[in-house]
Amino acid sequence: MAEFAVELRDVSKRFPGPSGEIVNAVREVTLQIKDGEFFSMLGPSGCGKTTSLRMIAGFELPTSGEVYIHGKPMGQTPPYQRPVNTVFQNYALFPHMTIGENVGFGLEMKGVPKAQRTARVQQALAMVRLPGYEARRSRQMSGGQQQRVALARALVNHPEVLLLDEPLGALDFKLRKEMQLELKRLQREVGITFVYVTHDQEEALTMSDRIAVMSGGRVLQVGPAFEIYERPNCRFVADFIGESNFLDATVQDVQGPTATVTLTGGLTVYANTDLSLTRGQAVTVAVRPEKVGLRPYEGAQNAFPGRVEEIVYIGTDTHYSVMLNGDQRLRVREQNEDPYSRPLANPGDAVTVYFDQAAARVLTE
Amino acid sequence: MTKRRSPWLRLTALLIYGFLYAPILVLIIFAFNASRTNIIFKGVIAEQGPYRLEQDVVQSAPCGPFHWFCQLPNNRELVNAARNTLVIAFTSTLAATIIGTMAALALQRYHFPLKTFSEVSLYIPIVIPEIVMGISVLTLFSAVFSYLNTALPAASRLSLGLGTVIVSHIAFSVPFVALVVRARLHGFDRSVEEAAMDLGANEWITFWRVTLPLIAPGVLSGALLAFTLSLDDFIITFFTTGPGATTLPIYVYGLLRRITTPELNALSTLWILIVFTALSVSQLLQRRSA
Ligand SMILES: Nc1ncnc2c1ncn2[C@@H]1O[C@H](COP(=O)(O)OP(=O)(O)OP(=O)(O)O)[C@@H](O)[C@H]1O
Ligand SMILES: [Mg+2]
Numbered sequence: 001m002a003e004f005a006v007e008l009r010d011v012s013k014r015f016p017g018p019s020g021e022i023v024n025a026v027r028e029v030t031l032q033i034k035d036g037e038f039f040s041m042l043g044p045s046g047c048g049k050t051t052s053l054r055m056i057a058g059f060e061l062p063t064s065g066e067v068y069i070h071g072k073p074m075g076q077t078p079p080y081q082r083p084v085n086t087v088f089q090n091y092a093l094f095p096h097m098t099i100g101e102n103v104g105f106g107l108e109m110k111g112v113p114k115a116q117r118t119a120r121v122q123q124a125l126a127m128v129r130l131p132g133y134e135a136r137r138s139r140q141m142s143g144g145q146q147q148r149v150a151l152a153r154a155l156v157n158h159p160e161v162l163l164l165d166e167p168l169g170a171l172d173f174k175l176r177k178e179m180q181l182e183l184k185r186l187q188r189e190v191g192i193t194f195v196y197v198t199h200d201q202e203e204a205l206t207m208s209d210r211i212a213v214m215s216g217g218r219v220l221q222v223g224p225a226f227e228i229y230e231r232p233n234c235r236f237v238a239d240f241i242g243e244s245n246f247l248d249a250t251v252q253d254v255q256g257p258t259a260t261v262t263l264t265g266g267l268t269v270y271a272n273t274d275l276s277l278t279r280g281q282a283v284t285v286a287v288r289p290e291k292v293g294l295r296p297y298e299g300a301q302n303a304f305p306g307r308v309e310e311i312v313y314i315g316t317d318t319h320y321s322v323m324l325n326g327d328q329r330l331r332v333r334e335q336n337e338d339p340y341s342r343p344l345a346n347p348g349d350a351v352t353v354y355f356d357q358a359a360a361r362v363l364t365e
Numbered sequence: 366m367t368k369r370r371s372p373w374l375r376l377t378a379l380l381i382y383g384f385l386y387a388p389i390l391v392l393i394i395f396a397f398n399a400s401r402t403n404i405i406f407k408g409v410i411a412e413q414g415p416y417r418l419e420q421d422v423v424q425s426a427p428c429g430p431f432h433w434f435c436q437l438p439n440n441r442e443l444v445n446a447a448r449n450t451l452v453i454a455f456t457s458t459l460a461a462t463i464i465g466t467m468a469a470l471a472l473q474r475y476h477f478p479l480k481t482f483s484e485v486s487l488y489i490p491i492v493i494p495e496i497v498m499g500i501s502v503l504t505l506f507s508a509v510f511s512y513l514n515t516a517l518p519a520a521s522r523l524s525l526g527l528g529t530v531i532v533s534h535i536a537f538s539v540p541f542v543a544l545v546v547r548a549r550l551h552g553f554d555r556s557v558e559e560a561a562m563d564l565g566a567n568e569w570i571t572f573w574r575v576t577l578p579l580i581a582p583g584v585l586s587g588a589l590l591a592f593t594l595s596l597d598d599f600i601i602t603f604f605t606t607g608p609g610a611t612t613l614p615i616y617v618y619g620l621l622r623r624i625t626t627p628e629l630n631a632l633s634t635l636w637i638l639i640v641f642t643a644l645s646v647s648q649l650l651q652r653r654s655a
Contacts, residue, residue, distance in 0.1 A: 059559055079562040086563045092556040096578045105574075109565030157564065 004068070005161050005193035006033040006056055011065035012217075013051050025051040027217040028065070033161075033195060033210075035070075038187050040196045040204040043214030044240065049197040052214075053163050056195065058082045070160060080109070084161040085154035089169050091146045093138040099125070099149055100134030106157040124156035125149075127186065144175045151186070161193045168203065180207055201241050205229065213237050231274075234365040238286040245292070245330050247285040251277045251362075259362050261285060265326020270301040271360035284363045289333035291359035294320065294344045300354035306330070308345045318343055322353055389637060396630035397430050399423045403627045433631035443632065446616035449527060453602075453612060454595040457534035462588040464535065465542025466580075472543070473550045491540045499604035502533045506605065525607030533605045534598065538591035545590060545651075549583025582650040589647035593640045 013026040026048040033039045041049045054060040055067055058079035067074045069083060085106065093102050103121045112120070125131055128148035138146055147167060154162055167183075168176045184207050187194050198204050204211050205225040212222045213236075221233045232238035235246060249261035249269065259273040261283060271285050296303075306324040318341070320332040332353055334344055345351045400407035401421045410432050412425030426432035438444060472484055490498055510523045517523070557579070561571040577584070599614040606615060613636070620629060 057559075057563060059562075078567070079559070080565045080567050084563075086560070088556050088560060090554070090556060092554065092560040094557055094560070094575060105561070105566075106564035109570070153560075153564070 003034070003071075004032045005035045005037070005070060006039075006195060007031065007068040007071075008052070008056075009066050009068065011052070011055060011062045011067060013048070013055060013060060014063045024217050026055070026062075029214075029217075029219050031212055031219060031222065033193060036191050036193055038184070038194045038196065038207060038209045040198060040208035040211045041214055042198055042201060042204040042211050042241075044199060047214040048217040049199070049214055050165055053086075053165050053195065053197050056161070057084055057086050057163050083159055084163055085157050085159040087147075087150045087154050087162065087164040087167045089166045091138075091150040093146055093149055093153070095138055098134060099130075099136045099138065099141070102138065102149060103134075103153045103156055106153065110157070120156055121152075124152040127155070127189070128152045129182075143170055144179065147171065147179065148182075151183075155186070155190060155192070158190075159192060161195060163195050163197075165197045166199070167196075168198075168200075176203075183207065205241070213240065215240070231361070232286065232363070235284055235286065235363050238361070238363065243289050243331070243333075245287045245289060247287065247328050247330075249283055249285050249362075251279055251281045251283055253279065258357060259283075261362065263324075263326050263328050265324065265328050267304055267324060267326035267328070269360055270357040271362050272358050273362040275362060275364060277362065277364075281364070286361045286363050287330070287355055287359055289319065289331040290317075292330060292332045292353050292355040294322075294332055294334055294351050294353060296352065297354055299356075301357040302355050302360065303352055304330075305350065305352050308347050308349045308351055310347055311343055311345070313341070313343075320345060320351075322351060324353070392630055393634050393637070396433055396627055396634045398433075398627045398630070401626060403625050403630070431631075433627040434635070436628050437632060437635075440628070442611075443613075443616060446611045446613045449610055450596060450612040450614075453527065453530050453534055454592050457531050457538055457595050458588050458592040460531075460535045461538035461542050461591045462584060465539045465587060465591070466546050466584050468539065468543045469546035469550055470576075473547060473553070474555070487543055488540050490537050491544070495537075495600040498537060499533075499601040502529075502536065502601065503604040525605055525610070527610045529605040529607065530602050530610055530612070533601050534595045537598070537601060538594055541590050541594060542584075542587035545587035546580060546583045549580050549651075553580065586647035586650045589643045589650075593643050593647075596636070596640060 008029050008031040011026060011029045012024070015023040015025055017023045029048075029052060031052075041052060043049055051060060055062050056069070058074065058077055058081075061076060074082065093099075094105070097105070100118075100121050103124055104117045107117045107120060121134065122131070125133055128151050130145060130148055130152070133141070133145075133149070138149065141149065147170075150167070164183075168179050171179060180203060183194075183196075196204075196207065205228075208225060210222060210224050211228050212219045213228060214220065215236050221228060221237045223231075228237065229241055232241065232244075235244075238244040239246070247269070248264045250264075251259060251261050252268070253260040254273065254277050257272050257274065259271050259277055261269050261271060263269060263285075269285055277283065293300075304324050304326070306322040308320055309323050309329070310321040312319040312321075313336075315336075317333050317335050320334065320343075322330050322332055324330055330353055395403060395406060397409040398406055399410045399422050401418070401423060407422050409430045410423050410426050411430075413427065413429035414425040416426050417424040423432060426435070428435035468487060472480070472487075477483075506525060506529050514522045557575055558571050561575045562568070566574060597614065598612075599618065602612050602615060603618075606612065611619075613632070617629060617632070
């Protein structure tokens with residue numbers, strides 16, 4: 001068996017647009033999804049997530065490039081001959097069939113005898129915690145239950161890869177959290193490769209082994225949650241996942257992983273980098289608000305005076321917007337550890353912001 | 366709180382229904398007329414017994430009040446016409462339903478050159494006067510037949526008859542079926558079809574197991590509409606029928622020029638019953654599927 005469950009090599013998809021123009025839905029995407037992995041595709045609306053997934057399922061054919069499933073090129077293979085199953089965003093249960101018939105449909109198509117089918121359907125429904133629901137109809141079930149039926153209907157076939165397109169999109173917050181855990185549990189239980197599409201970063205971060213961040217039809221970065229969050233490779237990723245301050249700067253000096261840069265306002269910042277930079281190069285320094293503090297601490301390489309412009313209380317934390325003397329604005333996030341949640345500073349106060357060299361990251365894109 | 370409706374509204378509604386249904390009611394009542402000439406209502410046939418006629422008024426009959434209904438099967442011409450009508454209705458409905466459904470599906474999901482043109486031209490038969498359509502099919506048949514018949518042996522010459530009536534009925538029914546099925550297809554979620562294919566069903570199985578069951582109410586009500594249209598049609602049939610292919614409307618029209626008997630009313634009553642049932646079923650199906 002090949003090393004990768006799914007592989008996309010240089011896959012592009014172009015659609016004819018509504019007024020004759022060409023829509024580049026997916027552009028030269030190359031991805032390698034490992035066997036048994038929980039892999040997420042994350043990106044804003046219209047970035048080509050669904051289109052990528054549909055090309056793996058076979059509902060769309062790539063304009064160029066090739067999709068491989070367990071090393072086999074898919075070419076023009078129709079959906080019904082691919083070893084994958086899909087959980088649709090709107091569930092797409094068959095309204096004219098019972099839940100049992102829905103879940104058994106795939107097995108029926110494979111020619112599994114009735115008795116065996118019944119047993120496996122029963123088992124699949126039990127797995128998604130809907131035992132004994134065989135005789136119901138989909139419209140008699142809640143959104144969360146329909147979601148689980150859709151999952152059972154796909155998993156009962158033991159696909160090599162399960163594709164999920166924003167399967168929790170229609171559920172309310174609470175149920176969504178519950179289903180996230182449930183999905184993760186199921187994935188560990190059955191050991192099937194999951195390719196999961198979402199535009200919810202928190203969902204992707206909590207569930208995935210690896211994440212591909214997409215924008216404008218391209219994959220910008222692929223990696224585990226920690227890497228994507230801590231070491232974004234471009235401004236878009238740093239901005240889309242979590243929050244970031246972006247400071248415009250010019251490179252002064254690079255010594256190993258330490259870059260010394262000058263902000264447009266004249267302040268000197270020490271930042272981490274793994275890029276090869278040249279002196280005088282224009283770059284962006286990304287700093288996460290929660291990694292900047294107003295409390296002094298030992299060993300902070302960067303400390304700048306500034307003035308608080310605005311504070312926003314958000315419950316667990318308080319956001320401070322600080323104007324640095326060098327004329328750059330920095331958002332700072334401090335946890336409300338104080339029992340009365342008293343702010344560390346008020347608008348108009350002079351403060352000093354502190355952050356570590358490792359909290360600042362040089363980006364060129 | 367219930368809204369108070371103006372009594373005028375109720376009255377208007379009653380008048381409209383009265384206006385629509387009074388003639389039909391009269392027609393049905395006259396189906397039980399004891400008078401054979403059927404000009405004046407002479408009461409219903411009261412007695413069941415051996416057939417007895419006095420001064421053109423039936424005094425007693427084996428079927429009692431249903432005398433004229435019982436007479437119908439004895440009329441060879443009429444039975445023939447009824448059989449033709451049903452044969453035409455069933456065949457044309459079957460064909461029109463298949464073609465109309467396919468047309469609706471194609472228009473719904475594919476983009477092709479001249480799509481708007483084909484869509485508009487599909488619905489033209491609905492809006493052009495029936496007589497124009499009658500003349501045009503007749504012209505077409507004559508032209509084609511005169512061309513083909515020069516090449517065919519005398520014994521197998523083509524002529525107007527059941528076949529031509531069926532073809533023309535298919536032609537005018539297809540747009541209606543397509544229209545009804547398209548209404549049903551509006552908002553049809555194609556992801557269920559994709560789900561079926563994802564689960565291993567090829568296009569053919571997907572159509573039979575998923576698409577058709579879901580649009581079946583639309584297809585059936587389209588079929589029933591086509592069926593009633595075919596049963597009722599006079600004008601187009603008049604142009605395209607030939608010897609031995611008389612249908613009920615044509616036959617009745619022929620009778621009217623001679624004399625009307627309550628038998629005709631009995632026939633019409635049955636007819637109304639069939640059409641009414643078909644339309645009700647069609648409506649019910651559409652309602653339930655909505
Ligand atoms: N069948 C199609 N015809 C034309 N354009 C399409 C088609 N499908 C997708 N597109 C376009 O391709 C782009 C990517 O669409 P896609 O559905 O993959 O986005 P997405 O990332 O799934 O977005 P969302 O989060 O909103 O679902 C969009 O600009 C969309 O308008
Ligand atoms: Mg999508």
